[in-house]
Amino acid sequence: MSPKPDDSGVNNNQSDWIKSYVDSPEKQQQLYRRTLWIVVISQIFGGAGLAAGITVGALLAQDMLGTDSFAGVPVALFTLGSAGAALVVGRLSQRYGRRFGLATGFLAGGIGAIGVVIAALTNNIYLLFASLLIYGFGTATNLQARYAGTDLATSKQRGTAISIAMVSTTLGAVAGPNLVGVMGKFATSLGVPALSGPFILAAATYIVAGLVLLVYLRPDPLVVANAIADAQIKNVSNLVDTTSHTNNNRGIVLGATVMVITQMVMVAIMTMTTVHMRHHGHGLDEVGMVIGLHVAAMYLPSLVTGVLVDKFGRMVMTIAAGATLMAAAIVAAVAPADSMLVLIIALVLLGLGWNFGLICGTALIVDSTHPTARAKTQGKVDVLVALAGATGGGFSGMFVALTSYSTLSLVGGFLSLLLIPVVIWSRNHTK
Template sequence: MTPASPATDPIGAEEQRRLYRRTLTVVVISQVFGGAGLAAGVTVGGLLAQDLVGGESVAGLPAALFTLGSALAAFTVGRVSQRSGRRLGLAGGFLVGAVGAAFIVLAAVLENLPLFFVALFVYGGGTATNLQARYAGTDLAPAQSRGTAVSIAMVSTTFGAVAGPNLVDPLGDLARALGVPALTGPFLLAAVAYGLAGLVLLVFLRPDPLLTARRIADERSRAALAAGGEGSDAALEPAAGSSRGVAVGATIMVLTQVSMVAIMTMTPVHMRHHDHSLGDVGFVIGLHVGAMFLPSLVTGPLVDRIGRVPMAAASGVTLLAAGVLAALAPGDSMPLIAAALVLLGLGWNFGLIAGTALIVDATTLETRAKTQGAVDVLIALSGAGGGALSGMVVGASSFATLALGGGLLALLLVPALVWYQRPHPAVS
């Protein structure tokens, strides 16, 4: 491909690629730390709530609270990013999450339930930011590589997210050595990890990818107009806004989030009821979180090559298989429970990357970050609902009922995808 002349392409394709690679490198480093912070609430949040409050029905409350907090954070990070760039929006979100994790530890030490609940809400800022960071990789990406860009940002989360749950026992020992409850150990890690993720972005995410993408698009548009032609880079031109693409992308991610969060939240409690050790719980959740992020190396290219819709359909089938297996697996069978949780993470991965690519395709640079933040609010709220209801369902019925219901819920993807495949109305 011959680079465009400076008269029509002030920045140049090679410079764009260099900035794209630099952005991905910084995002990858931050996501390694962010993944470690994310894992704390997933692994021991419900167990810590049980210790502080008592009763199985509250086990889903931490997931609901930090997911609800992530809804507010998603909205705020999206708005700040739209106005001031990804660097300030993402760095601020991670630093807020670090503060929340630190106060969870303090609340557990003081056995202060109001502080515990507020801290869980604040901790959700890190969860939202961890997901919002996936968009930063797409700002300078070519249109045909957006799924791959999302996958690179996501897969880097794997390292910290898998390490965190598998460090539950040593982190518990560290917590006891520091004179705090053992279950707060992962939150000690989260406070440090989220803080480091925020600092990496604040210091190194320069130039800001979203602001740079806007500048490149504006400069190329002006140069093209001056030359009497049209802009040449489809990757940076505003996409033809599609409300249908945004609606279906959001639906895919919401349904996969509810299904995944509901089953995942109650799995540690289910395992403890069947006398699995805390180390076993950490191992299974580590496999689950790994399946959420590690397959991104393959999922992203598949989303780009075979399409958003087929991968979204694969998400629904995989989540259904996960729910059925989790419902049928004996409570004392760690291999079958682990297999179900791996399928659960894989189905979520398919849905998130396919849905994210649809959202990016359907938005323009002028509104992209704000729209992405609004969609992630819906994802967070749906996750909060799934987390809160999961404990109630298990308390009123059983884990098998919850798992089967979560799997069946994913089938609602089918009508959404059928609607999306219908011919789009002409745009006047």
């Protein structure tokens, strides 16, 4: 019987292969590069699964419920599901490694997507809601996978590592919304409602992403990172040096705040854009195009963003995130409903602002955590991020029903400006 891993995910009696990585910086960098490749492949598939819910989730609920007021409920539900999933995946990853935690999350998300298809076929709203919660596991895992690439990254590589993981999501995430029409026809040919078609794609891609990680993410990067951290602690004889191996709570709070505000603003405006477009005569293909470009802006700039975050610092790019989100909100508020071009500009800016905020926040969390507690902390932070998205998505439909899409956009824009005083607070308390 193999020795049981402790809370850090490392066996009490380290095997020789782990020691070979601990003793060799060259092997650590080789594993770092291999891990990034595996994460890239899994994220391509995971991105396609992620795109299904944000593209047609609100429209599916609108059709099944017969009202716009609760159109934001699907996004709220799978985002709420992703909150619980973030905690579960984080704890599984901390105890058993990234491989097991991430694979479990993606496979669960695939099962949830299958449930959504069955719910649409049987017109069972309760099954739809339950399935969307489980589908949220895929959303949470898609985000948590970005951390896997940072486990063995140096402080100067972290922004870039996060970016590589995120930009790889673009291929699937952009393809997903643009396949809405095709998957709708495919679903109809099977006798399933057209709006459930993207969830058929999500089921397949999430399951493939999970299997890729389960089979190929070996050696596990977090297990190796924990072993390296343990070895460093044992080599420290000075108590002052030992205390440096603890979490920086102020940095964690700052990173979490940046991601929470960014997520809430982005989800609220994005969710109601699809409903807003449909009300003004835009078809599914047009909705798919706008959301596809929005998702591209969420992930595609990541390679450049990561370099900027590493070069100019987390604070500068956090301010850029707030300013970009505010610009997106203003454009969305004044956009003529029949103008595809202006709506595309608004949603591209919205995605770009989210990209800046998420990469800055993620880098701050990685900077502020020690490997032996990193995955659990990351999971807890992603719970808050998911709850913020659930709040934004859940209340967006009700808010628009009482006011307007333009008002929602402007409120989101003003909320994004809170990132600036957050940065000022952080700087004042680090002097």
